[in-house]
Amino acid sequence: MGFIKTAGIGLGALFLIGACLGGTGDDADGDKESAGTSKSDSKIDAKTEGDDSGATEDSEPTQHEVWSDNYADRDERIQKTLTRRLPAYQQPMDAVNESLASCDEIAEGRALRKRLKNAGARWSAKPDQAIVVLTVVADNVCPDVAKTHTKQVEQKRKADARAAARRRAAAAKAERQRQAQLQQQSQQVYYANCTEVEAAGAAPIYAGDSGYSRDLDRDGDGVACEQ
Incomplete structure (x- = not known):
């Protein structure tokens, strides 16, 4: 019985030592991973800062x-x-x-x-x-x-x-209206012969003028009652 008790105590001690050694290894690996991560982050940050600096220097002109x-x-x-x-x-x-x-x-x-x-x-x-x-x-x-x-x-x-x-259309229209008015006036004045024209002091009468008619223009040259 004394031998068995002593052997059990020895096995328990061995298990305890193995557990401690295994835990120390895991902690070391964790520290290595943390250190690696920190170094990587530092590199990324440095690269980012470098990119920002370059972007400022290469900015486009306004x-x-x-x-x-x-x-x-x-x-x-x-x-x-x-x-x-x-x-x-x-x-x-x-x-x-x-x-x-x-x-x-x-x-x-x-x-x-x-x-x-x-x-x-x-x-x-x-x-x-x-x-x-x-x-x-x-x-x-x-x-x-x-x-x-x-x-x-x-x-x-x-x-x-x-x-x-x-403007040109308006001017042309005004000119047509003026010509029509002159024509109307010429039709309102009537001379039976050149004697009346001369008595009225209107000789000679040109085509388009008031009182002109083809009957008074014997030679048809556009001038009636020529002197």
């Missing part, structure tokens, strides 16, 4: 910066174009601010009528000059919005053409 560069690069071309198209117009020197303001109005969708009014004051341009100045600026300084300006100019051109056609 729209105004591009337009300003365009004016600086094409200033000579702009002035030559305006001189050719508007010989009497004196372009303000260093007009980059005016150009950027005009481009802003196009980008904002401002009506052409309003833009022309502003250009007249901004560029010291007459109405017929302002539209040319705005077109040259749009084509050279802000070509990315020039299509909007071109479309508005074309719409204005068509509207002006329709208005001019209406």
Whole structure:
């Protein structure tokens, strides 16, 4: 009995020692995994910070910066174009601010009528000059919005053409009414012969004048009761 009791105590001690050794190994592996994870996270964070830094350095220029560069690069071309198209117009020197303001109005969708009014004051341009100045600026300084300006100019051109056609039609109608009135007046006055015409002091009478008739115009040349 004493031997069995002693053997049992010895086996229990062995099991206890084995359990302690196994637990120490698991803890070590856990520490290794934690350390590995921390190092990986640090690398990812460092990479992310590097990407953000690179993105800041490689940021795209703003729209105004591009337009300003365009004016600086094409200033000579702009002035030559305006001189050719508007010989009497004196372009303000260093007009980059005016150009950027005009481009802003196009980008904002401002009506052409309003833009022309502003250009007249901004560029010291007459109405017929302002539209040319705005077109040259749009084509050279802000070509990315020039299509909007071109479309508005074309719409204005068509509207002006329709208005001019209406004015011509109104003028033609007024002329027809005037001719009809003259014809009516000529029919209201009647001369039986050239003696009456001469007595009235109306000789000679031309075709279309009051009192003219084919009967009084013997040779048919459009002049009645010739002296």
